[in-house]
Amino acid sequence: MKGRKREIPAWKQEVVAEIKRLIEKYPVIGVLDISDLPASQFQQMRHxxxxxxxxxxxxxxxxxRALEETKAKNPKLxxxxxxxxxxxxxxxxxMNPFKLSKLLRESKISAPAKPGSKSMKDVVIPAGETDFAPGPVVGELQRVGIKARIQAGKVVILEDCHLLKAGDTISKEIADVLTKFGIMPLELGLKLRAAYEGxxxxxxxxLEVDEKKILDExxxxxxxxxxxxxNINYPTPLTIGLLIAKARASAQNLAVxxxxxxxxxxxxxxxxxxxEMLGLATVIGGKNFQALDEELRNLVGLSTPPAAA
Structure with a gap:
């Protein structure tokens, strides 16, 4: 005897129906990675x-199931x-997938360090005085590689310390130190795994495009x-004015x-x-003062005869 067909719960049918409705309503559908995102931060981003x-x-x-049931209209989906x-x-x-990706990246929020997580950015602890009270904190700083000591009743960092590089795994000791400094090296947000459009x-x-780099290129x-x-004298709306000016200048030089x-x-x-006439007159006047009339002598600056050699 064949078993009865398993009935799908009503709530599941409602979820599938809602997803299908949204697929028909919107031209862009994306898949988000929401792992490691606390519920409170997720609700903030949703808002x-x-x-x-x-x-x-x-x-x-x-x-x-919803994607399968819409395959007839959108096979690629x-x-x-x-x-x-x-x-x-x-x-x-x-919005188009590139704009959506940019919006999600810009919506990320900073979060405190968690042991075992990876730092999203470089973290440098600068040299100088701190607000920490003298005590065990000095040892905690030294254990993670920060050179610190007590001076004049204050905890002082002796030199800059490159504590983390982007991608480094954060240990419990480093997480505790970062919390003391109020540094939040993590970025929480919705990650777009993929998107469908057209x-x-x-x-x-x-979809993660560096807009500045693209614009520079x-x-x-x-x-x-x-x-x-x-350079090849190719006329376009942008070059035609300069090409005409260049041609005019060339023609003028040729005519001259x-x-x-x-x-x-x-x-x-x-x-x-x-x-050229004044240059010739200067040479002639230098050899024969009387060969030039008075006006020409004045023009070339020979108002008096040159002294005899």
């Missing part, structure tokens, strides 16, 4: 995203199932393209060098002829 995105936290099996592992949330939004799946790493590329177009008496260069030709 920050109000009006911009909706987040659903459900069992991975239920999310997979089912590939998001490969990113469902561990503690997962699903985010639905109208029939494409974007992995989380692809675009500026450099634009400048190189402009210089190339200018060829002694071509056109209206644009005639004043230059006359100025050059006058300069």
């Amino acid at each position: 920050k995203l109000l009006g911009q995105a909706e987040i659903v936290v459900a069992k991975n099996t239920l999310v997979c 089912v590939e998001l199932a490969s990113f469902l592992r561990g503690q997962t949330g699903v985010i639905f939004t109208q 029939g494409m799946i974007f992995a989380g790493g692809v 675009l500026k450099l590329g634009s400048l190189n393209a402009f210089n190339l177009a200018l 060098n060829a002694r071509l008496p056109v209206a644009e260069v005639l004043p230059l030709l006359l100025a050059r002829a006058n300069a």
